[in-house]
Each structure stands twice: as C-alpha cells, then as structure tokens.
Amino acid sequence: MDIKPIKNKRTTEIILEQVKNLIIDGQLVPGDRFLTESELTERFQVSRTSVREALAALSLTGILEIRQGEGIFVKSASPNSVIEPLSFILLLEKDQLQNILEVRKALEVEAAGLAAERRDGEDLDNLKAIVEKMKTDLPEAKDSEQLDLDFHLALARASKNPLLNRLMNTVQETMGQTLQVTRALWLAATAGTTLRLFEEHRDIYYAIQSQDSEKARNLMYQHLRKVELELEKYREDSKEK
Known part of the structure; x- marks a missing residue:
C-alpha cells in the first residue's frame, strides 16, 4: 500500500487525500480491512490525534467504517458518495x-x-x-x-x-x-x-x-x-x- 510520510502543516487533510487516492486507484476496495490506527500513525509519521481526526472524517463521509473490536474497513457506497460536492467539503474540512x-x-x-x-x-x-x-x-x-x-x-x-x-x-x-x-x-x-x-x-x-x-x-x-x-x-x- 503506497502511503507516503507527511511533511506538511495540513496533516489531516493530506491523510484524507492519500486514502481517497488509494480507493480511486483501486488499491483499496469495498470490504478491505484498512490499517490500524497505530499502523497509520507509523506509516504517515504523524500524531495519533491527526490520524483519529482523519479516520473520523472518513467514517463521517461513508468512505471507511470503524467496527468496534473488529477494525477499520473500506465501506461499500454508492458512486455519488465519493463525488458528491458536499462529501468532498466534509472530507477536507478541518x-x-x-x-x-x-x-x-x-x-x-x-x-x-x-x-x-x-x-x-x-x-x-x-x-x-x-x-x-x-x-x-x-x-x-x-x-x-x-x-x-x-x-x-x-x-x-x-x-x-x-x-x-x-x-x-x-x-x-x-x-x-x-x-x-x-x-x-x-x-x-x-x-x-x-x-x-x-x-x-x-x-x-x-x-x-x-x-x-x-x-x-x-x-x-x-x-x-x-x-x-x-x-x-x-x-x-x-x-x-
């Protein structure tokens, strides 16, 4: 999975952008188990708080699903859920x-x-x-x-x-x-x-x-x-x- 360390002040926004691109590129598909919070913190080389904020945003927009006790999964969604303007605004909103x-x-x-x-x-x-x-x-x-x-x-x-x-x-x-x-x-x-x-x-x-x-x-x-x-x-x- 192609995740690059983040060297930018807009940490959460860049995490969102990279995850979205992984889905668009087909590296992540609905049903896939995503990396854990700890793994994401290490891969992105950012704070745990930034990762949590990004995961909350991705869950909010219906891209990821956080299942208590099971992990984080790419959620099945309608095509409009990824291209809807409101969803983009929410996805990138701090x-x-x-x-x-x-x-x-x-x-x-x-x-x-x-x-x-x-x-x-x-x-x-x-x-x-x-x-x-x-x-x-x-x-x-x-x-x-x-x-x-x-x-x-x-x-x-x-x-x-x-x-x-x-x-x-x-x-x-x-x-x-x-x-x-x-x-x-x-x-x-x-x-x-x-x-x-x-x-x-x-x-x-x-x-x-x-x-x-x-x-x-x-x-x-x-x-x-x-x-x-x-x-x-x-x-x-x-x-x-």
Whole structure:
C-alpha cells in the first residue's frame, strides 16, 4: 500500500487525500480491512490525534467504517458518495464534525419549535411510535442510530416547512454518519447514556405534543449541545494521549 510520510502543516487533510487516492486507484476496495490506527500513525509519521481526526472524517463521509473490536474497513457506497460536492467539503474540512453539529443546531432547534406549533395527529403518531421503539430498544440500543435519525427527520416533516424538510433530508446521510461517530464517542465515555438519550427524545416529544414551542426548542438545543460537549471532551482527551 503506497502511503507516503507527511511533511506538511495540513496533516489531516493530506491523510484524507492519500486514502481517497488509494480507493480511486483501486488499491483499496469495498470490504478491505484498512490499517490500524497505530499502523497509520507509523506509516504517515504523524500524531495519533491527526490520524483519529482523519479516520473520523472518513467514517463521517461513508468512505471507511470503524467496527468496534473488529477494525477499520473500506465501506461499500454508492458512486455519488465519493463525488458528491458536499462529501468532498466534509472530507477536507478541518473541523467537519463540529461544523455539522452547528448546522444541526441551526436546523433542528427551529424544526422542534415549528413542529410544536404546527404538528398534526399523524405527526404525533409517528413521533410517539419512534419514541416507543427507542424505549423497547433499551438497554442495548441496537437500533438507536436509525431511530435517532428517524426522530429528527420526523420533526422536520412536522415543521410543515417544505424547505426545512428538504434541507434535513438532503443532509440525511451525513447526519446519519455524524450520529454514528458522535454517539460512539458518547457511549464509550459516559455510563447510562442510552437511557438519557431516550429520555431526552421522549421529553422533546412531550413538548411537541403539548405545543410548547419554547420548551421544544430549548430541549433540542440542550440535546445537541451535550453532543458537542462530549465531542470537545473527546478531542481534549485525545490530545493528552
């Protein structure tokens, strides 16, 4: 595998570029096991933190899949996932996770408020069904990522704003991968997180049910802010190792 040591300040960006080229050149194909974090650190001759940031970005854009206890694998993806302009931006963006979380706050806090004001019976039935599935899914939370995404997209539909709904669905895949990365970090670092995540979604649903738009906005903001804080904590811990 042709990996060159990095002699450049934009370390993470160059790691991303080299891995992308390995896939384009056919040296890596879907299903291949990729190098470990330690092997990448040695091959690239960079810090472990830079490698972790690059792996998170590659996982976020759907190019690599990090399987806990198994390793890192090249992920099967549609042709558009490699050439999509948004994916390129995310792939090369230094703080892609943080930026996407900020965009999620901008979209979803308002979506929650509008959903509380405009939801109809069908919206409430959909949200309630998702929340009940989340409860049934405890404590293992095997389907938590998909249910989490379903809940947030259902909120967008309940906002009755076609543009907001379209924006949320346009970034659906990116959101899903963000949830996967941030949730993995959060669950690994914090005991009892699955129950708290369920309770947070349940409380947002209750606020929407009672048409309390301000409470719905506040609960959604706090929900997403906690994810940001856990990500910041993870980054700080990574720098110390």
